[in-house]
Amino acid sequence: MYALRLPLSNLSLFCSQSQKPRLDSNYRTMMNYAKAASSQAFKNKKLLFRQLFEKDSSTYTYLLADVAHPDKPALLIDPVDKTVDRDLSLVKELGLKLIYAINTHVHADHVTGTGLIKTKVPSVKSIISKASKSKADLLIEAGDKIHFGDLFLEVRATPGHTLGCVTYVTGDGSDQPQPRMAFTGDALLIRGCGRTDFQGGSAHQLYQSVHSQIFSLPKETLIYPAHDYRGFTVSTVGEEMQYNPRLTKDEEMFKSIMENLNLPYPKMIDIAVPSNMVCGLQDLSVKPVDASSN
Amino acid sequence: MYALRLPLSNLSLFCSQSQKPRLDSNYRTMMNYAKAASSQAFKNKKLLFRQLFEKDSSTYTYLLADVAHPDKPALLIDPVDKTVDRDLSLVKELGLKLIYAINTHVHADHVTGTGLIKTKVPSVKSIISKASKSKADLLIEAGDKIHFGDLFLEVRATPGHTLGCVTYVTGDGSDQPQPRMAFTGDALLIRGCGRTDFQGGSAHQLYQSVHSQIFSLPKETLIYPAHDYRGFTVSTVGEEMQYNPRLTKDEEMFKSIMENLNLPYPKMIDIAVPSNMVCGLQDLSVKPVDASSN
Numbered sequence: 001m002y003a004l005r006l007p008l009s010n011l012s013l014f015c016s017q018s019q020k021p022r023l024d025s026n027y028r029t030m031m032n033y034a035k036a037a038s039s040q041a042f043k044n045k046k047l048l049f050r051q052l053f054e055k056d057s058s059t060y061t062y063l064l065a066d067v068a069h070p071d072k073p074a075l076l077i078d079p080v081d082k083t084v085d086r087d088l089s090l091v092k093e094l095g096l097k098l099i100y101a102i103n104t105h106v107h108a109d110h111v112t113g114t115g116l117i118k119t120k121v122p123s124v125k126s127i128i129s130k131a132s133k134s135k136a137d138l139l140i141e142a143g144d145k146i147h148f149g150d151l152f153l154e155v156r157a158t159p160g161h162t163l164g165c166v167t168y169v170t171g172d173g174s175d176q177p178q179p180r181m182a183f184t185g186d187a188l189l190i191r192g193c194g195r196t197d198f199q200g201g202s203a204h205q206l207y208q209s210v211h212s213q214i215f216s217l218p219k220e221t222l223i224y225p226a227h228d229y230r231g232f233t234v235s236t237v238g239e240e241m242q243y244n245p246r247l248t249k250d251e252e253m254f255k256s257i258m259e260n261l262n263l264p265y266p267k268m269i270d271i272a273v274p275s276n277m278v279c280g281l282q283d284l285s286v287k288p289v290d291a292s293s294n
Numbered sequence: 295m296y297a298l299r300l301p302l303s304n305l306s307l308f309c310s311q312s313q314k315p316r317l318d319s320n321y322r323t324m325m326n327y328a329k330a331a332s333s334q335a336f337k338n339k340k341l342l343f344r345q346l347f348e349k350d351s352s353t354y355t356y357l358l359a360d361v362a363h364p365d366k367p368a369l370l371i372d373p374v375d376k377t378v379d380r381d382l383s384l385v386k387e388l389g390l391k392l393i394y395a396i397n398t399h400v401h402a403d404h405v406t407g408t409g410l411i412k413t414k415v416p417s418v419k420s421i422i423s424k425a426s427k428s429k430a431d432l433l434i435e436a437g438d439k440i441h442f443g444d445l446f447l448e449v450r451a452t453p454g455h456t457l458g459c460v461t462y463v464t465g466d467g468s469d470q471p472q473p474r475m476a477f478t479g480d481a482l483l484i485r486g487c488g489r490t491d492f493q494g495g496s497a498h499q500l501y502q503s504v505h506s507q508i509f510s511l512p513k514e515t516l517i518y519p520a521h522d523y524r525g526f527t528v529s530t531v532g533e534e535m536q537y538n539p540r541l542t543k544d545e546e547m548f549k550s551i552m553e554n555l556n557l558p559y560p561k562m563i564d565i566a567v568p569s570n571m572v573c574g575l576q577d578l579s580v581k582p583v584d585a586s587s588n
Contacts, residue, residue, distance in 0.1 A: 053525035055349065061525075086524060093537050230380060231347035231355075233527065243387050 047151060047177045048094065051224065051233060052087060054080040057110035057268070058227045061087060062183055065096045066149025073148040075100035077168060077183050078226050079113030087113065088120060099148060102127040104185025104226055105165040106134055106276045108198060108269040115278070131157065132164025134277045140166065151176060156213040158187040160206020161194030167214060179220040182237070188214050189225045190232040193246055196258045198269065203258035207251045215241050341445060341471045342388065345518065345527060346381060348374040351404035352521045355381060356477055359390045360443025367442040369394035371462060371477050372520050373407030381407065382414060393442060396421040398479025398520055399459040400428055400570045402492060402563040409572070425451065426458025428571045434460065445470060450507040452481040454500020455488030461508060473514040476531070482508050483519045484526040487540055490552045492563065497552035501545045509535050
């Protein structure tokens, strides 16, 4: 029902043979749109969106749901182990059906909540990129679409912070939320970006990723990163193209900045990375890591 | 140009004699609306909205601006002294003209940024409720409207956490953002509420305020509080009416809960309250209080 792995080139959403079960609901939606006096209002009402914050690691978790769909299917992007109960309570209170727990990459600063979520809601499927070389129920690649109800996220490969980083972008289409929203993980932060000195990081790759995959989106696209340390909650592509202190530079200058950050060794990395490599299939016999002890 | 103190009963926004300078721009806006194929999309594009977080006191500051207006007039709700430079940088980068720095009440847990903002941008006017007995450039009362461009906030008296607490609600009208947004200060928090044992607090008053002034708004109204301690960023009237663990109770039960919270003495109150009582007109000869030392 919630199809995955459609290449981006398959833009004919209503003609895909692999999506037969969705045709009726898409047809119904189209008819509703035609009837609606204000289609834009109708459209915006479909997406329920919540930004959630985990203070210790300054991580943002995002809840998205299609509340116009009878099932109210929902997904969580970058859940944190410590806040899983909060997130699942909210999902329950809002009457949503959580179907996916998704990571933008293998985090080094906190333990993902995907494993814990699956122990509490076994029907949830975990998702991470194939390039991350991690275990999960579904391994995605650039061009895949992650459908939840009549909405979807498009997968863009944005390596450089880690080898397997991806950015999830809400769908491109008149029946999808406007403006589009990009969940950039650590590839692009608000007025910053993730470090490039661990986990297969590469300043050259990150520069190319951000410019080709994120800055190529419409300027009004909303940027929702995995972290913010100064209290910002959102930015836009246009703002980062104009004001990001690192990514407005040329590539040589960017590489020089990234090579001279002199950041300390990530304090959680030795615990978080091995755990997050099995984010979707955390072994229940292994005691969950308590991130608060670090 | 940015009229204040229109009573709520003056609902005829386009007929007010006191608003003559605004008629042309309202007329222009109406004509644009008539031309726009998707009026809802056009409307939502008028409001620029940013939620900003101050981690030490878990305070939310809100930036609102009418970006369809040539001046891009903006206001800040509940700015914090420590994050004034961040907020003013953002205002500048976004090309906004900050006209008001507003408090929902006299805060006891952090020092307001309104005084510092006025030293850096002298044209900004500070606003707080008359009932707070504080000093500010403009003292507002229930029923007043605070205009910024073609948008406005409506003032609702919501005492109970303090005697002078107000809630600011975005305008009621087809030319104002939908759904409406309520900036509730400490009167209503997400799944909680402010304490009632200091600063003229009253559990009876708070209960009445929330039920009569906030829960009477449409259920889809977005709730943006002054604080959140668990990482939530937004709620709705409908959600709080259904799930707020305190305010879903009857008044007697609510009073009993509030009387038995056994909270410690607020650690910042002796510094923050005297300072915040002169929020809008902070004496420049007085050294600004460094909240980080507490």
